[in-house]
Amino acid sequence: MRVLDAIIRIRDLSFTWPGSRRPCLSQLALDVNRGERLFVHGESGAGKSTLLNLIGGVMLPERGYIDVLGRPLGKLSSSNRDRFRVDHTGFIFQQFNLIPYLSVLDNVLLPCRFSTERARRTGGSASAEARRLLAALDLDPRLAHRPAASLSVGQQQRVSAARALIGRPELILADEPTSALDPRRQAVFIELLMGEVTANGGTLVFVSHDQRLAPLFDRCIELLAQ
Amino acid sequence: MKTLLPLALASAWNRRLSLALSVFSIALAVTLLIAVTRIRDAAQTSFAQAAAGVDLVVGPRGSPVQLLLHAVFHLGEATHTMRWQSYRTLAADPQVAWSIPLALGDSHRGFPVLGTTPEYFRHLRYGQQEPLGFFSGQPFSGLFEAVVGAEVADRLGYRLGDLITLRHGSAHLDELEDRHPHGAEHADKPFRITGILLPTATPVDRTIHVSLASLEAIHLNWQGGLPLPGLDIPPQLATKFDLTPKTLDAVLIGLHQRTDAFRTQRQIADFTGEPLMAILPSLAMDELWQLVGSVERSLHGLAWLIVGVGLAGMAAVILASLGERRRELAILRSVGAGPGHIVALVMLEGGTLTAVGLLTGLGLVEGAGYLFAPLVNARLGLDLSTNAFSAEELRLIAGIFATGLLTSLLPGWRASRMSLADGLVPRL
Ligand SMILES: Nc1ncnc2c1ncn2[C@@H]1O[C@H](COP(=O)(O)OP(=O)(O)O)[C@@H](O)[C@H]1O
Numbered sequence: 001m002r003v004l005d006a007i008i009r010i011r012d013l014s015f016t017w018p019g020s021r022r023p024c025l026s027q028l029a030l031d032v033n034r035g036e037r038l039f040v041h042g043e044s045g046a047g048k049s050t051l052l053n054l055i056g057g058v059m060l061p062e063r064g065y066i067d068v069l070g071r072p073l074g075k076l077s078s079s080n081r082d083r084f085r086v087d088h089t090g091f092i093f094q095q096f097n098l099i100p101y102l103s104v105l106d107n108v109l110l111p112c113r114f115s116t117e118r119a120r121r122t123g124g125s126a127s128a129e130a131r132r133l134l135a136a137l138d139l140d141p142r143l144a145h146r147p148a149a150s151l152s153v154g155q156q157q158r159v160s161a162a163r164a165l166i167g168r169p170e171l172i173l174a175d176e177p178t179s180a181l182d183p184r185r186q187a188v189f190i191e192l193l194m195g196e197v198t199a200n201g202g203t204l205v206f207v208s209h210d211q212r213l214a215p216l217f218d219r220c221i222e223l224l225a226q
Numbered sequence: 227m228k229t230l231l232p233l234a235l236a237s238a239w240n241r242r243l244s245l246a247l248s249v250f251s252i253a254l255a256v257t258l259l260i261a262v263t264r265i266r267d268a269a270q271t272s273f274a275q276a277a278a279g280v281d282l283v284v285g286p287r288g289s290p291v292q293l294l295l296h297a298v299f300h301l302g303e304a305t306h307t308m309r310w311q312s313y314r315t316l317a318a319d320p321q322v323a324w325s326i327p328l329a330l331g332d333s334h335r336g337f338p339v340l341g342t343t344p345e346y347f348r349h350l351r352y353g354q355q356e357p358l359g360f361f362s363g364q365p366f367s368g369l370f371e372a373v374v375g376a377e378v379a380d381r382l383g384y385r386l387g388d389l390i391t392l393r394h395g396s397a398h399l400d401e402l403e404d405r406h407p408h409g410a411e412h413a414d415k416p417f418r419i420t421g422i423l424l425p426t427a428t429p430v431d432r433t434i435h436v437s438l439a440s441l442e443a444i445h446l447n448w449q450g451g452l453p454l455p456g457l458d459i460p461p462q463l464a465t466k467f468d469l470t471p472k473t474l475d476a477v478l479i480g481l482h483q484r485t486d487a488f489r490t491q492r493q494i495a496d497f498t499g500e501p502l503m504a505i506l507p508s509l510a511m512d513e514l515w516q517l518v519g520s521v522e523r524s525l526h527g528l529a530w531l532i533v534g535v536g537l538a539g540m541a542a543v544i545l546a547s548l549g550e551r552r553r554e555l556a557i558l559r560s561v562g563a564g565p566g567h568i569v570a571l572v573m574l575e576g577g578t579l580t581a582v583g584l585l586t587g588l589g590l591v592e593g594a595g596y597l598f599a600p601l602v603n604a605r606l607g608l609d610l611s612t613n614a615f616s617a618e619e620l621r622l623i624a625g626i627f628a629t630g631l632l633t634s635l636l637p638g639w640r641a642s643r644m645s646l647a648d649g650l651v652p653r654l
């Protein structure tokens with residue numbers, strides 16, 4: 001039953017960057033199930049970030065369609081897509097995820113400022129939930145009020161994971177979040193992240209060029225450069 | 227808005243150094259604009275009030291504006307004088323209700339000394355046709371008695387009965403005394419203060435009034451601007467001389483019928499005894515205002531231009547900062563900020579910078595006003611405080627703020643476009 005419950009449905013997806021002759025993605029079909037932890041592997045330039053942008057509804061496909069949580073993204077107005085994105089999606093980037101002049105806590109709380117839905121789903125106290133997530137991701141609680149810029153890269157990535165997770169969005173999109181970490185920290189980070197995603201009942205789409213991470217995930221697909 | 231303002235402030239604070247400069251330039255521009263506006267308003271009010279109730283100002287033929295400046299504002303030196311006899315003839319004219327002779331030329335610690343008659347206190351009006359009032363004391367009646375304006379008494383701390391000495395010539399700055407250490411002071415004949423006037427916000431406030439005879443008396447032993455060596459005439463002996471003045475600088479005239487002003491003016495222009503002219507203060511004021519007005523208008527235009535440059539500079543600084551804020555904006559987009567939020571964020575920054583610039587500028591104007599208003603009041607008879615925060619000034623402030631907000635619409639729009647084109651995944 002769970003297997004049929006697709007949270008992302010992509011059919012016949014094509015996308016060409018303006019000014020580029022060759023399509024970046026073409027004829028892509030993909031289902032991601034609720035609760036699944038998917039690893040998308042591909043060389044640099046294969047279109048992984050482009051795919052995440054399309055799933056996040058920042059850009060619309062040239063052809064084909066993307067459903068997220070049963071909603072066809074192409075049919076939403078751009079402001080509804082913005083709303084839908086923040087209510088249901090958390091992002092983690094490769095690096096420089098945080099706003100340097102805000103404190104660690106304020107960075108984690110950002111989604112709750114823009115989405116009442118995310119704030120509501122923290123179960124009352126957003127900042128208590130933020131502290132819980134930071135602790136679960138093994139971050140020293142004393143860092144909560146430090147400016148984000150003063151953290152190490154590994155610490156920053158755990159803060160950005162907490163930010164993606166706060167308010168239990170159904171979908172976590174991670175764009176090479178471990179590329180700036182050394183191999184030992186990579187595994188630790190992914191374990192912590194996946195533990196929290198699972199505890200929240202979320203779905204994870206994790207892209208990386210590093211194939212060695214694949215065994216840590218439920219499923220692995222490869223994106224080939226066109 | 228509640229979420230965005232702290233974000234906008236934190237972000238701006240993070241770039242405070244580059245932003246401080248644009249705030250500073252806005253502040254200076256605002257200072258200039260507000261100062262120019264206040265000085266203009268003060269000048270206009272002061273002009274309108276200074277010669278209330280005077281129907282004609284008569285003086286030696288020449289420039290009407292100069293006569294006005296001299297007779298009403300006690301500014302400038304008289305190049306010609308008129309004869310005492312001409313005044314007697316004018317005063318006897320049946321159309322003339324009252325006439326006040328004026329003789330200028332001496333000063334006391336930078337304040338002009340006006341020789342006149344006690345009629346002055348009875349007939350002169352200021353503001354809304356109000357008569358002069360005495361804070362204490364009474365008009366001068368005898369020799370070597372002085373009535374000082376409110377500003378003079380206030381600035382120099384004078385009280386009834388104090389003795390003051392007059393200085394020959396209209397030295398407008400106290401520093402001039404250093405250059406003429408001897409000789410120019412009428413030290414031998416001090417004046418006793420018999421009256422202190424209530425404030426009027428007109429040149430009366432900074433004038434020292436004495437009788438014409440007193441002025442004659444202190445110049446008995448003078449010739450060509452210097453005391454005659456070896457000739458001392460003690461005050462008590464002065465009464466032995468004929469103290470009727472020979473010359474005057476101007477005469478203020480009130481008519482029985484205001485409507486006769488033009489006719490009387492023509493008659494005075496045809497006066498046979500010597501070349502005289504009569505001016506209608508309100509018309510001459512207008513002429514003077516035209517003169518000052520064109521300067522004021524170009525200054526005002528220039529000040530607006532400088533405000534424009536300041537705001538454009540701010541927009542440029544914000545635009546330039548967008549490059550380094552690419553990532554910050556993309557992150558905000560990824561956590562749910564829509565293009566509208568981004569525009570609002572940048573406009574909040576622009577609005578805050580403009581507001582801080584405005585407040586700083588107003589602070590500078592107020593500070594400068596606090597420091598220099600007494601000087602401006604003493605030197606130019608302008609009261610800068612009465613027009614502060616007038617309806618027009620508030621409109622001006624609101625206008626600058628709105629312009630600042632509007633100006634930051636451009637970088638705001640750019641930022642929202644940029645963050646969308648960059649996608650959620652920040653790129654270098
Ligand atoms: N903003 C953009 N404008 C134009 N072309 C782009 C843009 N972003 C990416 N591309 C192109 O799309 C292709 C895929 O890029 P990307 O999705 O970033 O790959 P990956 O994340 O797998 O390294 C690349 O060839 C890249 O040059």
Ligand SMILES: [Mg+2]
Binds near residue numbers: 048049050175
């Ligand atoms: Mg990429």
